[in-house]
Amino acid sequence: MAPDKFRGSLTAPEVAGHLAAGLRAARPEVPVVTVPVADGGDGTVAALVASGYSGLQTNVTGPVGNPVVASFAMGGDRTAVIELAEASGLRRLPGRATATTALNATSAGTGELIRTAVLRGARRVVLGLGGSACTDGGAGMLTALGAKFLDAYGRPLPPGGAALRRLARIDTRDLLRVPVIVASDVDNPLLGQRGAAQIFGPQKGAGPREVEALEAGLSRFSEIARRDLGADESDRRGAGAAGGVGFAALAFLGATLRPGIEVILEQLDFAQVLSGARLVITGEGSLDEQTLNGKAPIGVAREAWRAEVPVLAVSGRRTINRDTLRRFGIDHAYALTDLEPDPTVCISQAGPLLEQLAQDIAASHLTRQLTTHWG
Known part of the structure; x- marks a missing residue:
């Protein structure tokens, strides 16, 4: 779990914590490592x-x-x-x-x-x-x-x-x-x-x-x-x-x-943390055109691509189509607005919604074959 903050809602450690809680609830046998990230700005x-x-x-x-x-x-x-x-x-x-x-x-x-x-x-x-x-x-x-x-x-x-x-x-x-x-x-x-x-x-x-x-x-x-x-x-x-x-x-x-993001991932020794990973989940509050200009999710995806690890992204909202994200190394993207169309509710209830998203990710992406490898 390597997300950036959801601005105005959750810090990066909080985002990572909620994602981990949702994933563990759905797949308690899967080891989860949380590595909150940032790009040099707030958080x-x-x-x-x-x-x-x-x-x-x-x-x-x-x-x-x-x-x-x-x-x-x-x-x-x-x-x-x-x-x-x-x-x-x-x-x-x-x-x-x-x-x-x-x-x-x-x-x-x-x-x-x-x-x-x-x-x-x-x-x-x-x-x-x-x-x-x-x-x-x-x-x-x-x-x-x-x-x-x-x-x-x-x-x-x-x-x-x-x-x-x-x-x-x-x-x-x-x-x-x-x-x-x-x-x-x-x-x-x-x-x-x-x-x-x-x-x-x-x-x-x-x-x-x-x-x-x-x-x-x-x-x-x-x-x-x-x-x-x-x-x-x-x-x-x-x-x-x-x-x-x-x-x-x-x-x-x-x-x-x-x-x-390059500097911060280096400080976190992220390449070493990736060793042995089978899936990376990154994200930020808004996946939009600014994200593509080297923001945290793109930096994480770039490192994961080098390690040949698939990447998913979560966000509060998403304005970039999935085909574009795939070109930047993100295989699939989820947004809180997929679950709750009201943005104010997404902001106030970001934690529980992220846990629900993580459970959906577990059901869709953590296949029996993948969990057998860990087991």
């Missing part, structure tokens, strides 16, 4: 902790200066897995996203998480980007790691992307550097029509004026970074991820950017 830390990573907590600065208790995961190889959304995500805003929060939101808490992880022994950081409230180019994160962003009078800039319009100098002498792998599927550049401000700013409460101000701030940031550091990363794939935190990681920390 990444929870998935890794459920698979054996140590879960650690610390107090950090939220996206608008509000105090937040944020978690990160630490592996036995001293790799810290940090989820930006834990510290600097939209869900960490004390209220709803507004034009003001769009201009002033900071990624500082994410930098504080990285610093804490290093102080607790981390030798490498996997940084999952997604669900951010900020469009500050990662300046807040870098400030928390020791960099200084100064105006023309040598004063530190206040938090937020809009303040970067007044950036005159960057001082990185005290910047804490650690090897970083960015786990993200966003391929947007920092600037322009596909950039962080114009594409993602409106999702964070920015109107046309705020988008213009944020674009100007990010453009100034890129210009000064190029002048002071020789860092020209604004056009790189993924630089626009999480309001430009991707740019900061690439330009200042020398990060490597990789598809989120």
Whole structure:
């Protein structure tokens, strides 16, 4: 069982647990292994902790200066897995996203998480980007790691992307550097029509004026970074991820950017877990066109295909036809809406419906021949 979360309903560990319960109820003789997965966005830390990573907590600065208790995961190889959304995500805003929060939101808490992880022994950081409230180019994160962003009078800039319009100098002498792998599927550049401000700013409460101000701030940031550091990363794939935190990681920390699900499956040693498996069940809340862009179910299916293990998918809803899914390695797909047409009921009763789906899967796919192999 290797599902991602059902957003707004169940975490990945909860999805895996309900699927396992339904399968065991129908076929108690079949061994079931649960390996919740994630793609670097919301729920990444929870998935890794459920698979054996140590879960650690610390107090950090939220996206608008509000105090937040944020978690990160630490592996036995001293790799810290940090989820930006834990510290600097939209869900960490004390209220709803507004034009003001769009201009002033900071990624500082994410930098504080990285610093804490290093102080607790981390030798490498996997940084999952997604669900951010900020469009500050990662300046807040870098400030928390020791960099200084100064105006023309040598004063530190206040938090937020809009303040970067007044950036005159960057001082990185005290910047804490650690090897970083960015786990993200966003391929947007920092600037322009596909950039962080114009594409993602409106999702964070920015109107046309705020988008213009944020674009100007990010453009100034890129210009000064190029002048002071020789860092020209604004056009790189993924630089626009999480309001430009991707740019900061690439330009200042020398990060490597990789598809989120690939990184997380590697951390879970998923290829080894697959050894001996006869069936994989993956899924996420909505199987749609975005799924095909390398989201968790496709990454799981790719690994299972290499191991020659068949794959089924479950979801809350499905808008992709089964023939398309088969081309991506998913042999069959089930949705909660197959059982219950009312989406609100699917959300509120996702757990019991998943258990029913798992029992249907057992009846259709766990044949006598298959169970004899296990028996």
